Amino acid sequence: MNKKFANVQTELPGPKAKKLLDRRHDVVPQGVGYGVPTFVEKAKGALLQDVDGNHFIDLAGAIGCINVGHSHDTIVSALHDQVDRYIHTGFNVMMYDPYIDFAEKLATLAPGYSKKKVMFLNSGAEAVENAVKIARKYTKRQAVVSFSGGFHGRTLMTMSLTGKVRPFKYEYGPFAPEVYHAPYPYNYRRPESMNEEEYTDYLLEQVESFFISEVDPSQVAAFIMEPVQGESGFIIPSKKFVQGIYEICKQHGILFIADEIQTGFGRTGKYFGMEHYDVEPDLTAISKSMAAGLPISGVIGREEVMDSAKPGELGGTYCGSPLGCRAGLAVLEVMEKENINDRADIIGKKVMERFKNMYDRFDVIGEYRGLGAMCALELVKDRDSKEPAKELTGQVLKEAHKRGVIVLKAGVHDNVVRLLMPLVITDEQLEEALNILEESIEAVLVGVNG
Known part of the structure; x- marks a missing residue:
């Protein structure tokens, strides 16, 4: 895929982030968790850049804090x-x-x-x-x-x-x-x-x-x-x-x-x-x-x-x-x-349409659901038992991060991929991010089954 917005050039964490991560572990208690092993340098709209120059599309929005985008x-x-x-x-x-x-x-x-x-x-x-x-x-x-x-x-x-x-x-x-x-x-x-x-x-x-x-x-x-x-x-x-x-x-x-x-x-x-x-x-x-x-x-x-x-x-x-x-x-x-409420509905419809396609492709998706732009995929080991696929979910997130998309998990069983993207995300950015998410699921499944 030709990526325009997401561009991770080094294995995460990069050299600058690695030094910061070492300092972080030295002074910040482990109970304060983190999702992505890098540090932000710039943020605008739905895009992030880390200290090593890697570019990410943000589907996490600081756990839902950035509906109108970074640094509007x-x-x-x-x-x-x-x-x-x-x-x-x-x-x-x-x-x-x-x-x-x-x-x-x-x-x-x-x-x-x-x-x-x-x-x-x-x-x-x-x-x-x-x-x-x-x-x-x-x-x-x-x-x-x-x-x-x-x-x-x-x-x-x-x-x-x-x-x-x-x-x-x-x-x-x-x-x-x-x-x-x-x-x-x-x-x-x-x-x-x-x-x-x-x-x-x-x-x-x-x-x-x-x-x-x-x-x-x-x-x-x-x-x-x-x-x-x-x-x-x-x-x-x-x-x-x-x-x-x-x-x-x-x-x-x-x-x-x-x-x-x-x-x-x-x-x-x-x-x-x-x-x-x-x-x-x-x-x-x-x-x-x-x-x-x-x-x-x-x-x-x-x-x-x-x-x-x-x-x-x-x-x-x-x-x-x-x-x-x-x-x-x-x-x-x-x-x-900027009609943010209407934009959330549009985003939600686009995401749910893509989620349906992913559901049809991947049996590990037990259900996709959403209200407006609050959308999620629930991953399971198989659809009959509905047994939660916690480890697989973590692997998908890690793969997405490596490919330049920031995404979060959730769920009582830690087996849900949830999207909380800024609602100012462009159609082009959203499409690229969803492509990367789909590729990440595919890559993880190939690795698991291979």
Whole structure:
């Protein structure tokens, strides 16, 4: 294949990256992992260049942080302007208008028609923590229910909410009390005796039984759900399931928290993933692509819920930094001007068409799935047993990296190839990246079978 954008000239890591990698291992603990054994020098749009001059097409987007692309001119300009004015004063000391401007826009964009209020924080985990705090304050209840397979962060509370043990929870307990896990629909791995609708009905019945065996609904402050489970391999629930959980919450006076940290800001073809399900969350946690790589997060919620906390009970030193707010405003400007939501739908259709072709070629692909530009391949040892192909998945990623495409894995069984490309990726760049991904699968299979 004649490659125009991806060009790896040396075996990874190259000589400069190797020196940096040695220094990294000397000073950074091994618990801080990495996917690609090299170091970035430049990044623009959907393209990366490392310190050894190798060029990559980015299908990872900093794990979904770069929906509007690396170093977009609009964001860079906004940041330069803000740095020239002031960097930080602490919103809880002397306030600044970018916080208000950004909050107003997000309150308008959030799903539903009720009046919203917005607060800003630093990270996705911190957004989830505060959503839980607010839910408990408003309901005067303590229990929180998340879902098996969900990922909500690495702090004590968010680890407790997370429904995957390794590598996030193993040997890090004890965990926060009054956290429960309900079953979540994994349609590809549903019982063969059930069709999708029967499976959904069964899981919703299990939630009702859960209230008998695990926790009484009168004690539950909130359910928290990802519109699409990210770390678990882009597991997409049915609209019936999401609406069913939402109705259960309303029936029992339980708040519904949407974790939109990975699904937000255009990834699924809408500003928020929950828009696909026609529900209005009581609280929404946001982060990642909201500021094009700047560390900021937030909670959006119904006014009466958000105002349940008293002055001084919420906040933090760096929460809603001026730089993050200015970057966030610039992201919304780019999304509107460049029709990023529509572009995500176009990208998703192109990817799913190619994934179908790969599925027809390679028996190791058990399923391909996606919502908007949140697309994934699940790799298995064979389609009948659906046994996860974890090692094969790792080999495919490594081969793709060697050929100049940055791609990530995910999944409860670490057997899912997931795409989180910047949504400004061009058709030409996307086609080349998908060609390389397909060639990488073929090369690995030839090596395995040869």
